[in-house]
Amino acid sequence: MLEIAIxxxxxxxxxxxxxxxxLYPWIESAHVLSICFFIGTLIFVDLRLMGVVFNKxxxxxxxxxxxxxxxxxxxxxxxxGLLLFYAIPVRSYQNIFFRFKIFLILLAGLNAFLFHxxxxxxxxxxxxxxxxxxxxxxxxxxxxILWSGVIVSGRMIAYNWFDCxxxxxxxxxxxxxxxxxELSLTGGFDGI
Amino acid sequence: MESDRLFFLFDRLEQSYIGEAIRNSIWMFxxxxxxxxxxxxxxxxxxxxxxxxxxxxxxxxxxxxxxxxQTTFMLKLGLIVLVSTGIPLFLSEAIKCYYSRAFWIKxxxxxxxxxxxxxxxxxxCLSAEEDSRKFKIIGSISISxxxxxxxxxxxxxxx
Numbered sequence: 001m002l003e004i005a006i007x008x009x010x011x012x013x014x015x016x017x018x019x020x021x022x023l024y025p026w027i028e029s030a031h032v033l034s035i036c037f038f039i040g041t042l043i044f045v046d047l048r049l050m051g052v053v054f055n056k057x058x059x060x061x062x063x064x065x066x067x068x069x070x071x072x073x074x075x076x077x078x079x080x081g082l083l084l085f086y087a088i089p090v091r092s093y094q095n096i097f098f099r100f101k102i103f104l105i106l107l108a109g110l111n112a113f114l115f116h117x118x119x120x121x122x123x124x125x126x127x128x129x130x131x132x133x134x135x136x137x138x139x140x141x142x143x144x145i146l147w148s149g150v151i152v153s154g155r156m157i158a159y160n161w162f163d164c165x166x167x168x169x170x171x172x173x174x175x176x177x178x179x180x181x182e183l184s185l186t187g188g189f190d191g192i
Numbered sequence: 193m194e195s196d197r198l199f200f201l202f203d204r205l206e207q208s209y210i211g212e213a214i215r216n217s218i219w220m221f222x223x224x225x226x227x228x229x230x231x232x233x234x235x236x237x238x239x240x241x242x243x244x245x246x247x248x249x250x251x252x253x254x255x256x257x258x259x260x261x262q263t264t265f266m267l268k269l270g271l272i273v274l275v276s277t278g279i280p281l282f283l284s285e286a287i288k289c290y291y292s293r294a295f296w297i298k299x300x301x302x303x304x305x306x307x308x309x310x311x312x313x314x315x316x317c318l319s320a321e322e323d324s325r326k327f328k329i330i331g332s333i334s335i336s337x338x339x340x341x342x343x344x345x346x347x348x349x350x351x
Contacts, residue, residue: 029346033236035229036342040237043266053262057254065251069244151233152226159222 002180005089017087024087031080037073039147041066049115049140051132058127063119094164096177097156104153108146115139202286211283221284228277232342235270238263239309239338246317246331248324256327260317267309294347301340308337 008014017024047053048062085092092098118136119126126132162169164179205211214220244250245259282289289295313334317327 025347025350029343032229032232032346033339033342035233036236036240039233040235040240043234043237044241044263047266053266056258057251061251066241069240069250148230148233151229155226155229156222161218 002090002093002178005093008086008089014086014089017083024084027080027083027087031077031084034073034076034080035151038070038077039073039151041073042070042147043144045070046140046143049132050137059119059132060123060127091163092157094177094179095157096162096173097153097159099176099178101150101153101157104146104149108143108150111139111142111146115143199290202290205283206286208283210280211286214280214284221281224277224280228274228281231270231273231277233270234266235274236338236342238267238270239334242267242313242317243331243335246313246327246334248328256317256322260314264314288351289348292348292351294344294351298341298344298348301337301344305334305337305341308334 017027044053045062045067048055048057048059048066054062115136118139122133126136160166162173162177164174164177167174169177169179214224241250242260242263245252245254245256251259313330316330320326
């Protein structure tokens with residue numbers, strides 16, 4: 001994986017993106033503003049599942065009318081996020097906040113998968129007025145907490161407190177960040 | 193003369209206890225900033241759901257009043273989170289903000305956005321009967337104002 005990141009960092013477009021005066025900040029801004037589309041609209045889907053808002057609307061309607069906007073936002077976040085990673089691949093790959101963020105995204109994805117499987121089995125009954133099971137409330141709450149965690153850890157990627165080129169670090173930090181000491185001590189490949 | 197006084201005020205704010213405490217801490221600014229972003233998700237989502245409805249792009253079979261009402265609580269919650277984290281962030285770098293064009297654009301758009309939201313958008317949308325063209329104009333203005341607030345807010349960090 002590290003080899004792939006190093007290879008990416010040496011490609012022409014990666015260097016151009018990193019060194020660009022305006023393109024990188026614009027992509028980063030688009031990444032941040034996409035939060036409104038993705039997580040902002042998802043909050044309402046989750047709060048509906050918890051019975052807090054839009055209680056007159058069937059859950060299926062919330063999922064067909066509002067969730068597509070969340071998915072649109074997720075698409076924007078993924079495209080801009082991949083570009084941001086492509087501009088700074090090695091440093092991101094070895095950043096513990098980045099790694100934690102990816103871990104949380106995987107958990108949130110698993111949570112979403114479990115919810116949608118449950119909805120495809122029982123969703124009809126929810127629309128017919130049967131009480132929403134506690135397990136659905138839990139999944140909605142987990143979604144809100146996990147995506148908030150993604151926002152927080154994503155924001156923290158900007159800070160270099162635990163970067164491999166800042167030694168000494170506790171052993172567990174270097175382990176979690178996947179630091180390779182000989183490589184990292186030469187100063188990082190992203191030029192930062 | 194006026195701008196001298198303003199600079200003096202911003203200087204005093206920067207020297208405030210809260211501003212000082214945030215500057216002297218490694219983690220306080222990042223953590224407050226992260227919570228500010230969660231506020232952005234809450235407010236941005238609430239504005240978007242309402243405005244996309246006004247534009248006829250979301251839940252268009254449901255009454256506008258209903259969608260606006262259902263998003264107002266979260267909208268206010270988002271505002272509270274954003275303002276209560278935004279003020280300490282500002283205090284920690286008031287002088288930088290004074291010289292930042294992005295900051296002044298953001299504050300101007302924020303004032304316009306709030307006035308538009310509470311004195312134009314919501315009152316009209318909660319009282320008027322259907323007139324889709326009027327609502328589309330209101331939705332476009334609202335979404336544009338808040339996009340400027342969020343975008344220039346991000347840009348304060350680059351300047």
